[in-house]
Every structure is written in structure tokens, then in C-alpha cells.
Amino acid sequence: MVERIFYRYRCGPPSKRSLRRLLPWIRPYSWQLALMLVTALLGTLVGLAVPLIARQVIDGPIAAGDRSALLPLALLAVAFGVAEALLILIRRWATANSSLGMENDLRNDLYRHLQRLPVAFHDKWQSGQLLSRATTDLAIIRRFVGFAAVFIITDTLTFLVIAIMLLVMYWPLGVVTLVSGIPLVIFMLHHERIYKVLARRVQDQTGELTTAVEEAAVGIRIIKSFGRRQMFYDGYDEQARTVRGQQLDKIRTLAKIWSVLDAYPQIVLAVVVLIGSIGVAKGAVTLGTLAAFAALYLAAIWPIAALGWLLANAQDAAAAGDRLMEVLDTPTTIVESERPSRIEHPRGQIRLEGVGFAYHDAPDAPVLRDVNLTIESGETLAVVGATGSGKTTLTALVPRLYDVTAGRITIDGVDVRDLAIADLRTIVATAFEEPTLFSASVRENLTLGRPQATDAEVAEALSVAHAEFVHRLPWGLDTRIGEQGLSLSGGQRQRLALARAILGRPRVLVLDDPLSALDVHTEELVETALRSVLNQTTGLVVAHRASTVLLADRVALMEDGTITATGTHQELLETVPAYREILSQEAELDSDLDPV
Ligand code: ADP
Numbered sequence: 001m002v003e004r005i006f007y008r009y010r011c012g013p014p015s016k017r018s019l020r021r022l023l024p025w026i027r028p029y030s031w032q033l034a035l036m037l038v039t040a041l042l043g044t045l046v047g048l049a050v051p052l053i054a055r056q057v058i059d060g061p062i063a064a065g066d067r068s069a070l071l072p073l074a075l076l077a078v079a080f081g082v083a084e085a086l087l088i089l090i091r092r093w094a095t096a097n098s099s100l101g102m103e104n105d106l107r108n109d110l111y112r113h114l115q116r117l118p119v120a121f122h123d124k125w126q127s128g129q130l131l132s133r134a135t136t137d138l139a140i141i142r143r144f145v146g147f148a149a150v151f152i153i154t155d156t157l158t159f160l161v162i163a164i165m166l167l168v169m170y171w172p173l174g175v176v177t178l179v180s181g182i183p184l185v186i187f188m189l190h191h192e193r194i195y196k197v198l199a200r201r202v203q204d205q206t207g208e209l210t211t212a213v214e215e216a217a218v219g220i221r222i223i224k225s226f227g228r229r230q231m232f233y234d235g236y237d238e239q240a241r242t243v244r245g246q247q248l249d250k251i252r253t254l255a256k257i258w259s260v261l262d263a264y265p266q267i268v269l270a271v272v273v274l275i276g277s278i279g280v281a282k283g284a285v286t287l288g289t290l291a292a293f294a295a296l297y298l299a300a301i302w303p304i305a306a307l308g309w310l311l312a313n314a315q316d317a318a319a320a321g322d323r324l325m326e327v328l329d330t331p332t333t334i335v336e337s338e339r340p341s342r343i344e345h346p347r348g349q350i351r352l353e354g355v356g357f358a359y360h361d362a363p364d365a366p367v368l369r370d371v372n373l374t375i376e377s378g379e380t381l382a383v384v385g386a387t388g389s390g391k392t393t394l395t396a397l398v399p400r401l402y403d404v405t406a407g408r409i410t411i412d413g414v415d416v417r418d419l420a421i422a423d424l425r426t427i428v429a430t431a432f433e434e435p436t437l438f439s440a441s442v443r444e445n446l447t448l449g450r451p452q453a454t455d456a457e458v459a460e461a462l463s464v465a466h467a468e469f470v471h472r473l474p475w476g477l478d479t480r481i482g483e484q485g486l487s488l489s490g491g492q493r494q495r496l497a498l499a500r501a502i503l504g505r506p507r508v509l510v511l512d513d514p515l516s517a518l519d520v521h522t523e524e525l526v527e528t529a530l531r532s533v534l535n536q537t538t539g540l541v542v543a544h545r546a547s548t549v550l551l552a553d554r555v556a557l558m559e560d561g562t563i564t565a566t567g568t569h570q571e572l573l574e575t576v577p578a579y580r581e582i583l584s585q586e587a588e589l590d591s592d593l594d595p596v
Contacts, residue, residue: 018321019144019314025106026145029098033150036094040154043087046080048161051295053077059288099146103138110134110327118334119401120360125327128211133327136206137320144317148310155303155310162300169293170285173275177297180268181304184260188308191257196315198250203319205243212236257308265301272297334400340420343412346427347377348507348538350398351413356406357393366405367393368561377412377507380539382549382569385558386582391542392432394558395510398540399428411508425449429506435497439482442470445496446477449504457503464533465499466525467492491522498526502533509534511541515548527551546583557582 026033053073061069114130167174216223216232223232276293279285285293355371358364367390375381383391396402397409400416409416416424429449437445446461447453453461458477462468469492473479481488481496488496494515501509515523515530531551534541543549549569557565557572557579565576572579 018325019318021325022106022141022145022321025102025109028105029102032094032098033145036091036098036146036150037153039087039091039094040150041157043084043091044154044158045161046084046087048158048165048296048299049080050077051292051299053080054295055286055288055292057288058291059286063286063288095146095150099142102145103142106141106324107134107138110138110324113328113330113332116332117330118332119396120333121330123359124361126207126211128209128214129207130327131214132203132207132210133320133323136203137323140203140313140316140320141324144313148313148317151306152310152314155307159300159303159307162296162303165296166293166300169289169296170276170279173272173279173285173293176275177268177272177300180271184264184304187260188257188311191253192308192312192315195250195253195257195312196319198246198253199312199316200319202243202246202250203316203323205239205246209236209239209243212239257312261304261308265298265304269294269297334403334421336421337418340423341414341418342423343414343419343427346507347412348427349377349412350375350508350538350540351410352394352407353410354407355394355397355404355409357390357397357402358405359402363405366561368397369406370562371407373556373563373566375538375540377538378536379554380534380541380552382541382543382552382555383558384543384549384555384579384582386585389558390561391558392512395430395432395512395540395542398508398510399425399430426504427506428508428510429501429504430510430512431494431497431501432512435493437482437488437493437496439480441475441478441480442473442496443477445481446500446503448500453503457505461499461503464502464530465495466522467495467499470496491519495522495526498530506537508538508540511539513542513544513548515545523547549583555579 053076057070057073061067061073110133163174163178166177212235216236223229273290273294276285276290280287280290350373352371352373355368356366357368358366371394373381383394385391393402397404398416400421403417411419411424411427419427426449438448443458446458450457462470470477470479498511501511511530515526527547534551539552541548541552543552543555546569549555552569554566555569555572556563557576559578565572565579567575573583
């Protein structure tokens with residue numbers, strides 16, 4: 001109980017507001033939804049007419065023994081049956097079209113928003129949580145729009161129509177029946193509230209479980225090589241048990257709801273038949289009316305029973321809507337300048353002026369402070385520093401994956417925040433230590449930043465990055481790679497990532513230790529190629545090895561988030577002991593680089 005209250009406090013009640021906020025996605029399908037509603041209502045009314053025909057049959061032809069009058073009534077019942085079937089067909093068509101269309105639109109918008117959100121958002125959010133929002137939560141909302149929302153309306157109306165019919169037919173029985181509905185409604189409202197909390201808990205926990213599965217799948221090599229399978233399995237098992245326990249809680253509540261919904265109406269029906277029989281015996285009501293009454297009462301049970309379930313579904317949908325809005329409401333903090341400046345002919349001079357940066361989770365502990373650097377157009381600067389000194393963070397600031405929290409970064413004198421983001425990312429290209437390739441063809445992976453690149457440009461980039469091996473792949477540039485395709489070696493991946501960066505013909509190339517996974521022979525090949533590329537662009541290269549440092553014209557030493565020395569490699573080796581120490585730590589100094 002305490003946990004339940006705590007939970008409710010923590011996630012807050014799913015609000016009707018979040019359902020209302022889904023309206024913009026529902027509106028384009030209004031006429032289909034209206035058609036759905038109309039056909040559902042007509043279908044229900046047609047269904048309700050059948051017990052009335054039965055009453056005519058019993059009180060008319062059967063009571064009078066007049067068989068000839070049976071045929072028209074039977075034909076009428078058949079016609080109503082056919083009409084009901086047709087209405088169901090139309091309703092299902094409208095349902096499928098509108099709810100699937102809405103789900104698709106919503107998913108596209110979510111995806112677009114996720115793409116736009118800053119890297120800082122993705123640092124904070126587990127990908128499993130995002131996955132479960134893009135799949136499970138959207139499916140819940142689709143089911144609500146395509147089913148529950150319509151039936152909440154039709155069932156309520158059906159119930160009201162039946163209630164009036166019952167009262168008109170034989171009011172004492174009508175009153176008994178309606179009054180008997182009150183305890184059922186109170187029971188349902190109470191249990192739905194419990195169900196709602198349980199539903200959100202299961203949804204959240206499923207997100208956690210998805211994250212665990214995803215991490216284990218992505219990191220399977222590391223898990224195996226460190227022999228931590230059991231540990232991961234135990235962690236997963238515990239989470240799976242939690243989900244199972246929560247699902248069971250949810251099912252127990254549902255079971256309770258269903259058993260009451262099943263048993264209670266039957267008891268009421270027994271009372272109705274008993275009172276009705278007395279009425280028939282007294283002649284206050286005909287047999288046909290009693291039969292129609294019982295049939296209508298049974299027809300009313302489904303709307304009452306379903307109403308509870310449908311409201312629970314609405315709660316699920318509200319919880320799912322809340323979870324979606326949490327993502328959609330997250331503002332994009334890397335915002336476009338309202339009046340972006342343009343650099344007509346970028347030269348690629350980069351200047352960092354008093355740059356400071358703190359990650360959002362530790363605003364008081366800046367990772368970078370007072371960084372001042374100028375990289376002239378065409379120059380290549382290597383950044384060297386101990387692990388954790390802030391090198392990678394620095395490289396992420398230039399293409400605005402994060403925004404500086406102090407100072408500014410300029411390209412050709414223009415603050416990067418004043419450039420249109422698309423322009424900035426055309427001027428600056430990046431290749432990170434972990435080269436990400438997507439499940440797509442080699443060509444698609446290469447032309448990610450420049451879809452209109454010609455074959456000649458692709459071939460040139462591949463040649464510069466020494467990635468011609470792709471021509472020898474089974475289907476050449478059309479070979480599928482990435483998670484769902486052919487696996488490539490670490491060196492091959494890095495050369496492809498380099499080719500991708502070079503393909504944009506960027507004025508500024510930011511490379512975060514791009515050569516780390518290459519064998520010595522390949523590294524030499526790529527280095528030679530990179531040198532010629534870097535001759536034509538401005539380069540900011542994070543270097544761990546002395547051999548990478550040699551690609552640069554100048555080196556900056558980074559210590560504890562700030563630049564403590566700059567100069568040529570040789571100068572720093574001779575005058576800065578800390579620099580020598582770091583390079584010798586990172587890798588054994590190459591004998592021909594040794595100052596001695
Ligand atoms: P380097 O590349 O020199 O190893 P990083 O730039 O990766 O250094 O990291 C600098 C510091 O910032 C480290 O203390 C690291 O823990 C912290 N850091 C890096 N990435 C993040 C992040 N996404 N969120 C919070 N802190 C981070």
C-alpha cells in the first residue's frame with residue numbers, strides 16, 4: 001500500500017489532458033472516426049431491434065398460433081442481421097484506416113523530435129524507455145482511438161437506450177434493474193483507479209526491461225569476454241521477475257473485476273426473471289415482454305461490463321499519452337538562431353574564446369574551463385591529454401552537439417550559435433572514436449551527410465580513407481552493413497567513418513582519435529591519406545598516439561579541462577614534462593619520435 005501511494009506520488013496520475021493533447025494527431029482522421037461512431041451506433045440499435053421482433057413473435061404469431069405471420073417477422077430479423085454485419089464491415093475499415101494512420105503519424109513525429117533533441121537528452125534517457133514509448137505506448141494509444149474511445153460513447157448510449165426501453169416495457173422491473181447497476185459502477189470506479197496505477201507501473205518497468213535486453217545485446221562481446229554472463233543474467237532475471245510480479249498484480253485486479261462483472265449480472269437476472277414471472281402470473285406483463293426484457297437486460301450487461309474495461313483502457317492510453325508527451329515536451333536546447341548568419345566562402349578558422357562547459361547533470365563541476373585556442377584556416381591542431389581531461393567534450397562543442405556554457409566558439413569570426421545548424425554541419429564534419437554504421441548499404445552509410453554525392457566523389461573519399469575494400473565486398477557499394485548486415489572489422493569501420501566525414505568536403509574536420517582501432521599497417525595507410533586531406537582543411541584531432549600527433553601542425557596539451565601548453569610536437573616534448581609523460585603513458589614512444 002505504502003509502495004502504491006509512493007508510486008502514485010512519483011508518477012502522478014495520468015491526466016485526461018494527455019488524451020486531449022493527442023487531438024492534433026486524431027483530427028486528420030475526423031471523418032473516418034465519425035463514420036466509425038455512426039456505424040457503431042447504428043449497429044447497436046439494429047442489434048437491439050432483434051429482441052423486440054422476438055417479443056412480437058412470442059406475443060403475436062406464437063400466442064395466436066398464426067404461422068403465416070411468422071415469415072415476415074423472420075425475414076425482418078434476417079434483414080436486420082445482414083444490416084448489422086454490413087455496418088460492422090464499414091466500422092472495421094474506418095477503424096483500421098484511422099487508428100493505424102494516426103499511430104504512424106505520431107510515431108513519425110516522435111522520431112523526428114528524437115532526432116532533433118540534443119545529445120544531452122540522449123545521455124539522460126535510456127534507449128529502452130524510448131523504444132517502449134515508440135512501440136508499446138503507441139500501440140496502446142492506437143487501441144484506444146480505434147476501439148475504446150468509440151465504444152465508450154456507443155456503450156454509454158446503448159445502455160441509456162436499453163434503460164429507457166426497460167422502463168417503458170415494465171417500469172417496476174426497469175427500476176430494479178437500473179438500481180442494481182449502482183453498486184457495480186461504484187465497484188468498477190474503485191478498481192479502475194487501482195488498475196490505472198498498476199498499468200503505469202508495468203509500462204515503466206517494461207521500459208527498464210527493454211533497456212536491459214538492448215544493453216546485453218549490444219554489449220554481448222564485452223559481457224562474454226569478461227565472463228559476466230551470469231551477472232547480467234541475474235540482473236535481467238530480477239527485472240523480469242519484477243515485471244512478472246507487477247503483471248500478476250495487474251491480472252489479479254483484472255480477474256477480480258471480471259469475476260464480479262460475470263457473476264453480479266447473473267444474480268440480477270435471476271431476480272429479474274423471478275419478479276417478471278410473478279408479473280406474468282398476475283397478468284401485469286406479457287410473456288413476450290418478459291422474454292424481450294431478459295434479452296435486452298443481457299444486451300445491457302456487455303456495455304456495463306465493457307465500460308469498466310474500456311475506461312481502464314482509457315487510463316492505459318492516458319498513461320501512455322503522458323509518457324509520450326514527456327518526450328515530445330522536452331524542448332530542443334540546441335536551438336536555431338532566429339536570424340542565422342551565413343559564411344559565403346568559409347575558410348575554416350576556428351577560435352575558442354574563454355570556452356567553458358559543464359554537463360547538465362553536474363552544472364557546478366565544469367568539464368572545460370577558460371579554453372582559448374585559435375586554429376588557423378588549413379592548420380591541424382592535435383589535442384593531447386589524460387583520459388577524462390575533456391578532449392572528447394571539446395570536439396563535441398564545435399559542431400554544436402552541445403552548446404558551450406561559457407565563452408564562445410567562432411568559425412571565421414562568426415559564433416557557431418549564429419550559423420544555421422545545417423550550414424554549420426556542412427562546414428564541420430566529424431568522425432568519432434566509435435564509428436557508428438547503420439543497417440543500410442555502404443553507399444547509404446557513406447552519403448549520410450550528403451545524399452546527393454556523385455559516384456566520383458564517393459570513390460575519391462573511399463580512396464583517401466583507404467577504404468577501397470568496399471569494392472571487394474559481395475555487392476560492392478550496395479552491400480548491406482551494420483547490425484543487420486555484413487560485419488566489418490574495427491579498422492574497416494573506422495576507414496568508412498573517415499570516408500563519410502571527408503565526403504562532405506568539409507572546411508573543418510573534427511576527429512576524435514579516428515585511428516585507434518587500426519592495425520599498424522592500415523594505420524600508416526590511413527595516416528598518409530589523412531595527411532593530404534588535412535592539408536586542405538582545418539583539423540581538430542584528438543590524439544592518443546604519438547603517430548597521430550605527427551599529423552598535426554601544432555599540439556595543445558589539455559589538463560583538467562583547460563589548455564596548459566601549445567606548440568609543435570617537438571617543442572612540447574622538449575619543454576613540457578607533462579606532455580612527455582602523457583604520450584609515454586598512452587603508448588610507448590616510437591623510437592624515431594624519441595627526443596634522445
Ligand atoms: P577525454 O576525452 O579527455 O577522455 P571526456 O571529454 O570524455 O574526456 O570527459 C571529460 C569529463 O566529462 C569526464 O570527467 C567525464 O566523466 C565527463 N563526461 C563525459 N561525457 C559526459 C556526459 N555525457 N555526461 C556527463 N559527464 C560526462
